[in-house]
Amino acid sequence: xxxxxxxxxxxxxxxxxxxxxxxxxxxxxxxxxxxxxxxxxxxxxxxxxxxxxxxxxxxxxxxxxxxxxxxxxxxxxxxxxxxxxxxxxxxxxxxxxxxxxxxxxxxxxxxxxxxxxxxxxxxxxxxxxxxxxxxxxxxxxxxxxxxxxxxxxxxxxxxxxxxxxxxxxxxxxxxxxxxxxxxxxxx
Amino acid sequence: xxxxxxxxxxxxxxxxxxxxxxxxxxxxxxxxxxxxxxxxxxxxxxxxxxxxxxxxxxxxxxxxxxxxxxxxxxxxxxxxxxxxxxxxxxxxxxxxxxxxxxxxxxxxxxxxxxxxxxxxxxxxxxxxxxxxxxxxxxxxxxxxxxxxxxxxxxxxxxxxxxxxxxxxxxxxxxxxxxxxxxxxxxxxxxxxxxxxxxxxxxxxxxxxxx
Numbered sequence: 001x002x003x004x005x006x007x008x009x010x011x012x013x014x015x016x017x018x019x020x021x022x023x024x025x026x027x028x029x030x031x032x033x034x035x036x037x038x039x040x041x042x043x044x045x046x047x048x049x050x051x052x053x054x055x056x057x058x059x060x061x062x063x064x065x066x067x068x069x070x071x072x073x074x075x076x077x078x079x080x081x082x083x084x085x086x087x088x089x090x091x092x093x094x095x096x097x098x099x100x101x102x103x104x105x106x107x108x109x110x111x112x113x114x115x116x117x118x119x120x121x122x123x124x125x126x127x128x129x130x131x132x133x134x135x136x137x138x139x140x141x142x143x144x145x146x147x148x149x150x151x152x153x154x155x156x157x158x159x160x161x162x163x164x165x166x167x168x169x170x171x172x173x174x175x176x177x178x179x180x181x182x183x184x185x186x187x
Numbered sequence: 188x189x190x191x192x193x194x195x196x197x198x199x200x201x202x203x204x205x206x207x208x209x210x211x212x213x214x215x216x217x218x219x220x221x222x223x224x225x226x227x228x229x230x231x232x233x234x235x236x237x238x239x240x241x242x243x244x245x246x247x248x249x250x251x252x253x254x255x256x257x258x259x260x261x262x263x264x265x266x267x268x269x270x271x272x273x274x275x276x277x278x279x280x281x282x283x284x285x286x287x288x289x290x291x292x293x294x295x296x297x298x299x300x301x302x303x304x305x306x307x308x309x310x311x312x313x314x315x316x317x318x319x320x321x322x323x324x325x326x327x328x329x330x331x332x333x334x335x336x337x338x339x340x341x342x343x344x345x346x347x348x349x350x351x352x353x354x355x356x357x358x359x360x361x362x363x364x365x366x367x368x369x370x371x372x373x374x375x376x377x378x379x380x381x382x383x384x385x386x387x388x389x390x391x392x393x394x395x396x397x
């Protein structure tokens with residue numbers, strides 16, 4: 001079983017990570033730009049939600065938009081943060097999430113697992129990988145009763161319009177600093 | 188009569204290996220990442236892997252269009268083994284070449300006759316050695332071999348390359364023998380042309396490419 005032992009030690013040694021460590025910390029101005037961008041982006045979403053949707057059956061603010069703000073304002077260059085991924089990832093994942101809730105809602109643990117896993121697979125296949133999409137799919141299943149009641153409207157309202165608001169703010173804001181540009185690509 | 192150069196292109200020649208293996212330290216990469224404002228979500232290992240592969244692709248792209256068939260000189264009048272040196276030597280002079288392929292009636296390459304082969308027959312290893320003897324006027328140059336056949340003096344077997352040989356194969360072939368030119372063979376083994384080392388070097392010089 002020597003081979004087996006070698007494989008096991010290879011396997012375990014991968015868990016140590018490479019010796020090279022994490023990327024360097026960004027400069028202080030960069031931190032401030034990220035802060036200001038995320039502030040404006042989330043403010044826009046929350047403000048619109050507060051004025052137009054509070055008290056209705058609809059909502060614009062979902063938790064996964066906070067994760068999108070990390071990428072769009074904190075890792076501007078990342079392929080994960082580009083418009084194709086930002087919009088595509090949320091929309092596809094919301095579709096998957098709502099479908100899973102409606103088809104598998106009787107078995108919540110299964111619906112949740114299938115939703116997130118399928119959302120990732122679909123984002124991979126469509127080159128729209130956007131980590132917050134996984135959260136969107138999960139939210140559609142776990143929901144609140146309000147989210148569940150929206151049905152496929154959830155895809156349109158928070159999951160399309162929310163990222164669109166972030167996208168507009170990111171376009172306007174991320175191109176102000178000389179050292180930033182957004183997007184790297186559209187489609 | 189001919190031997191193909193080895194086509195082991197999976198093993199890059201050392202010269203190209205050196206080109207591709209510019210090693211970055213992690214400090215180099217991290218410093219570069221620090222100079223680029225904004226967060227880059229790649230690791231130093233990612234960078235290294237991308238760099239290595241991209242470099243290899245770039246080399247392949249730069250040199251992919253160049254093959255033995257495109258670099259070779261087509262207008263070559265080869266020798267035949269039965270003609271005498273007396274007839275062969277003017278052929279070198281007219282064609283401005285220092286080596287000529289020797290072929291049979293079917294244009295199959297039998298060997299190559301080089302200036303060095305002729306000098307060796309005259310008893311000198313180099314042209315300077317010959318010159319020294321001529322100047323001291325030693326009565327040693329015999330004229331009878333002058334009428335002997337090319338086949339007796341040619342280098343055989345000869346290293347040759349196929350028409351589609353690219354950078355790696357040509358480098359390996361030129362490195363495997365001291366000759367300044369190699370016959371290029373068509374798929375059926377017939378002589379297609381002559382590839383000169385100086386032409387090959389000029390074509391692969393990176394600074395001279397547009």
